[in-house]
Amino acid sequence: MHFGNMKLVILLVSLAVVARAEWSYSGASGPDFWALEYPACSKARQSPVQIMHEEAIADDDLNSFRFHGYDDIQTLDNLTVWNDGYTVTVRVHGDLAIEGGGLEGMYALQHFHFHWGSTDRFGSEHFLDGEAYPLEMHLVHKTVRHRKIAAALEDPKGLAVLGVFAKIGRPHPYFQAIIDNLRLLDIGDYANVRPFPMSELLPGNRETYYRYNGSLTTPPCSESVVWTVFREPIEISEEQIEQVRMLSKISNVTDNYRPIQSLNGRRIFVRNQPATSVYGAKESINNPSGDAALPLASLFLILAPLVAAVLKFNYTCMDGRWFLTCSKGLAVLGVFAKIGRPHPYFQAIIDNLRLLDIGDYANVRPFPMSELLPGNRETYYRYNGSLTTPPCSESVVWTVFREPIEISEEQIEQVRMLSKISNVTDNYRPIQSLNGRRIFVRNQPATSVYGAKESINNPSGDAALPLASLFLILAPLVAAVLKY
Numbered sequence: 001m002h003f004g005n006m007k008l009v010i011l012l013v014s015l016a017v018v019a020r021a022e023w024s025y026s027g028a029s030g031p032d033f034w035a036l037e038y039p040a041c042s043k044a045r046q047s048p049v050q051i052m053h054e055e056a057i058a059d060d061d062l063n064s065f066r067f068h069g070y071d072d073i074q075t076l077d078n079l080t081v082w083n084d085g086y087t088v089t090v091r092v093h094g095d096l097a098i099e100g101g102g103l104e105g106m107y108a109l110q111h112f113h114f115h116w117g118s119t120d121r122f123g124s125e126h127f128l129d130g131e132a133y134p135l136e137m138h139l140v141h142k143t144v145r146h147r148k149i150a151a152a153l154e155d156p157k158g159l160a161v162l163g164v165f166a167k168i169g170r171p172h173p174y175f176q177a178i179i180d181n182l183r184l185l186d187i188g189d190y191a192n193v194r195p196f197p198m199s200e201l202l203p204g205n206r207e208t209y210y211r212y213n214g215s216l217t218t219p220p221c222s223e224s225v226v227w228t229v230f231r232e233p234i235e236i237s238e239e240q241i242e243q244v245r246m247l248s249k250i251s252n253v254t255d256n257y258r259p260i261q262s263l264n265g266r267r268i269f270v271r272n273q274p275a276t277s278v279y280g281a282k283e284s285i286n287n288p289s290g291d292a293a294l295p296l297a298s299l300f301l302i303l304a305p306l307v308a309a310v311l312k313f314n315y316t317c318m319d320g321r322w323f324l325t326c327s328k329g330l331a332v333l334g335v336f337a338k339i340g341r342p343h344p345y346f347q348a349i350i351d352n353l354r355l356l357d358i359g360d361y362a363n364v365r366p367f368p369m370s371e372l373l374p375g376n377r378e379t380y381y382r383y384n385g386s387l388t389t390p391p392c393s394e395s396v397v398w399t400v401f402r403e404p405i406e407i408s409e410e411q412i413e414q415v416r417m418l419s420k421i422s423n424v425t426d427n428y429r430p431i432q433s434l435n436g437r438r439i440f441v442r443n444q445p446a447t448s449v450y451g452a453k454e455s456i457n458n459p460s461g462d463a464a465l466p467l468a469s470l471f472l473i474l475a476p477l478v479a480a481v482l483k484y
């Protein structure tokens with residue numbers, strides 16, 4: 001992290017003591033030489049560090065964060081973006097604070113800023129399982145126990161910084177608000193930012209995060225930071241990060257990330273998401289992306305016959321006549337689709353739709369079924385239910401994945417075209433009462449078949465997975481059926 005205010009303090013002090021060398025990210029004033037002027041930079045609890053998920057220790061004391069003021073619209077006067085010559089800093093003047101999250105007491109938001117690379121391969125300061133992200137945001141909070149920054153910098157828990165990775169994906173409307181004026185900002189310049197709630201800059205999942213004790217990542221490298229690094233990245237577009245990189249044209253700010261530092265025996269802790277969290281099962285099902293504004297379409301894959309074909313189980317249930325009368329005769333996976341990037345394999349399915357009259361069929365270009373599943377198959381909801389169409393047989397073990405897949409607006413329009421041919425539209429049943437049923441959620445363990453490692457490296461699930469993987473994913477489901 002970079003502490004903007006500190007530089008002012010240093011400058012004032014330096015007038016009275018001795019002129020201090022400017023630091024930079026390369027050459028003779030680069031990170032290898034920071035300690036010459038700022039001795040703390042060579043101490044033993046420095047940041048950033050490499051985070052290895054498999055080695056992180058699950059800690060039950062790490063609970064949910066409580067974000068105060070983060071959902072309020074920040075008014076124009078409250079957000080100013082500033083080019084300080086090292087990074088883009090956004091000053092926040094307001095009563096925003098965090099609590100919980102295993103922190104001792106309340107920490108008030110001071111500012112936030114970014115670290116990025118000249119290419120997509122590097123840019124974040126923290127590494128996750130050997131990989132960097134193109135950009136990392138640091139939200140710097142100061143404990144309310146100290147009124148003055150100087151005191152907080154002397155306290156090993158004086159600051160709480162939230163680190164948020166950004167990966168390349170869809171454009172981020174609120175990130176855009178910040179970078180809109182960047183090209184106009186010379187060093188020392190600042191501009192107002194269009195108002196938005198700060199929570200919009202956080203990842204949807206704030207329940208899974210890493211924790212360790214570290215330092216500022218820029219001189220004076222004070223060892224006063226309780227670090228939180230969220231596992232889920234936010235998305236920004238290639239065009240947006242290019243806008244950030246344009247800053248190098250103005251003020252030579254680029255590749256402004258410090259190399260990772262040794263842990264020197266420090267442990268990194270990870271929060272295990274509990275079954276009952278602020279992101280309750282019901283809410284997540286209704287709103288899996290955490291963004292109420294996104295239109296949702298449901299796409300349901302009925303995979304039970306596939307599972308039955310692979311694993312021999314209770315034939316009395318799977319017999320064509322009987323399985324609908326078994327309470328666990330079917331296992332249905334529900335996959336939400338939200339509007340986003342076009343989905344190449346969904347396209348294969350809908351390509352011929354416009355030619356299909358009622359009763360017609362068409363062949364689909366072959367592809368691995370796993371391509372239709374979300375990248376994260378570790379977080380899902382489970383309840384016992386029914387077919388959602390007549391005869392409404394109560395024979396379904398329902399699984400609803402929390403992470404949606406993405407299809408484009410054009411693609412869903414192609415699906416809707418079916419209404420022109422056969423009057424199929426709005427083909428969803430209204431939600432039914434739970435009548436006392438409970439919805440269960442899977443806890444993602446640190447080590448699973450789809451370990452966190454893979455999920456972290458491949459959070460978007462873009463990589464093609466072999467068909468066999470599908471059955472591994474279905475194993476718990478099959479086990480549930482077999483139990484019957």
Ligand SMILES: [Zn+2]
Nearest residue numbers: 001002138217
């Ligand atoms: Zn930083």
